[in-house]
Amino acid sequence: MTEQDQSSELKDLDARLRKAKVTADGAAGRTPSHRSGRNGLGFAMRLGVELVSALAIGVGIGLLLDYWLETTPWFMLLFFILGSVAGFLNVYRAATGIGQGVGYRPARTGDRPAADKAEADRRTGV
Amino acid sequence: MATQGHSPLAQFEIKTLIPLKLGETDVSFTNSALFMTLAVSIAVMFLLLGMRKRELVPGRWQSMAELSYEFIANLLRDTVGAEGRKYFPFVFSLFMFILFGNLLGMIPYSFTFTSHVIVTFAMAIVVFIGVTILGFVKHGMHFFSFFVPPGVSVVLWPLMIPIEIISYLSRPISLSVRLFANLTAGHTMLKVFAGFVVSLGIVGGVLPLAFVVALTGLEFLIAFLQAYVFTILTCFYINDAIHLH
Numbered sequence: 001m002t003e004q005d006q007s008s009e010l011k012d013l014d015a016r017l018r019k020a021k022v023t024a025d026g027a028a029g030r031t032p033s034h035r036s037g038r039n040g041l042g043f044a045m046r047l048g049v050e051l052v053s054a055l056a057i058g059v060g061i062g063l064l065l066d067y068w069l070e071t072t073p074w075f076m077l078l079f080f081i082l083g084s085v086a087g088f089l090n091v092y093r094a095a096t097g098i099g100q101g102v103g104y105r106p107a108r109t110g111d112r113p114a115a116d117k118a119e120a121d122r123r124t125g126v
Numbered sequence: 127m128a129t130q131g132h133s134p135l136a137q138f139e140i141k142t143l144i145p146l147k148l149g150e151t152d153v154s155f156t157n158s159a160l161f162m163t164l165a166v167s168i169a170v171m172f173l174l175l176g177m178r179k180r181e182l183v184p185g186r187w188q189s190m191a192e193l194s195y196e197f198i199a200n201l202l203r204d205t206v207g208a209e210g211r212k213y214f215p216f217v218f219s220l221f222m223f224i225l226f227g228n229l230l231g232m233i234p235y236s237f238t239f240t241s242h243v244i245v246t247f248a249m250a251i252v253v254f255i256g257v258t259i260l261g262f263v264k265h266g267m268h269f270f271s272f273f274v275p276p277g278v279s280v281v282l283w284p285l286m287i288p289i290e291i292i293s294y295l296s297r298p299i300s301l302s303v304r305l306f307a308n309l310t311a312g313h314t315m316l317k318v319f320a321g322f323v324v325s326l327g328i329v330g331g332v333l334p335l336a337f338v339v340a341l342t343g344l345e346f347l348i349a350f351l352q353a354y355v356f357t358i359l360t361c362f363y364i365n366d367a368i369h370l371h
Contacts, residue, residue, distance in 0.1 A: 046300075046304065046355060046359075049300045049303050049304040049307070050296070050300050052300075052303075053296040053297075053299035053300035053303060054292055054293055054296035054300075056296070056299060057292050057295045057296045057299060058292050061292065061295075079288075079292070082288050082289055082292055083292050085289050086289045086290075086292040086293040086296065087296070089289060089293055090293055090296065090300070
């Protein structure tokens with residue numbers, strides 16, 4: 001094999017590698033996977049805090065509103081309930097792998113409307 | 127001193143090393159600040175010295191530096207996608223700061239600054255505000271559609287929107303409390319069990335001693351894991367802000 005051949009072969013390989021890399025990058029780049037956030041222990045540690053923090057925020061908002069409007073304890077009670085619902089929602093989202101996104105489905109990934117629609121349909125049961 | 131030294135919570139005490147005053151505010155250099163400085167300088171040294179030779183076949187240190195870089199780069203690409211690349215410096219610094227803070231805390235007699243909720247909350251609120259601004263910059267007023275779950279009838283909006291807002295506001299709290307609580311609980315537990323070793327003597331102390339050894343291993347795991355969880359949630363939040371539903 002001459003040196004000329006070798007270098008052109010290498011160039012060819014280089015071009016193909018680059019192409020493959022771009023494709024792989026593109027594919028990986030467009031599919032935010034929720035799997036990576038869900039490996040075992042790291043995932044388990046998230047759940048408990050999610051529940052409590054939303055409750056704390058809810059009660060906090062309620063107490064502030066009560067303080068301003070002098071309606072103790074009604075806003076606190078209302079936001080206690082809303083806060084616990086939000087807490088359960090957080091846990092549900094984390095557990096079903098919808099990620100941290102507010103909303104009921106994975107955040108849209110830009111250029112996959114078909115898959116997104118299928119996902120939405122599956123969730124709403126259409 | 128004796129009782130203070132044995133308290134499992136004494137390790138979290140803030141001690142002023144160099145008293146400083148800026149007007150009326152106390153800006154003393156404390157042990158917390160010292161360990162933050164240490165964490166930053168060790169992280170910088172680890173990366174700079176590790177990459178100094180830039181060998182094609184990496185040595186041990188270079189390998190570790192490259193590994194941590196690639197770990198976060200892949201994490202960001204998996205969760206956010208190609209658009210996430212410009213947030214890499216921020217996410218990587220955050221990860222290294224927390225990781226080195228946690229690991230420095232594992233050295234006996236050192237101070238764990240991530241076991242103070244104000245430190246973790248400051249980091250979480252920076253992430254939260256940054257991500258919110260990012261969402262506004264990218265989407266303008268359309269950002270508010272974030273709080274309206276798709277496919278919910280208008281009748282339920284007055285109920286759903288407050289819930290979504292609470293859920294959104296709870297992010298910095300859960301982010302900061304998770305890191306702080308794990309670190310504080312772990313270090314307190316280590317100290318408590320270490321106390322048992324002394325009080326139970328040679329015969330009875332073997333069991334708690336074995337437990338302390340196991341716990342130390344677990345604490346190292348948690349040091350990594352919590353840095354990782356903080357980072358991946360930051361990535362999730364960035365992803366949410368970039369790709370609204």
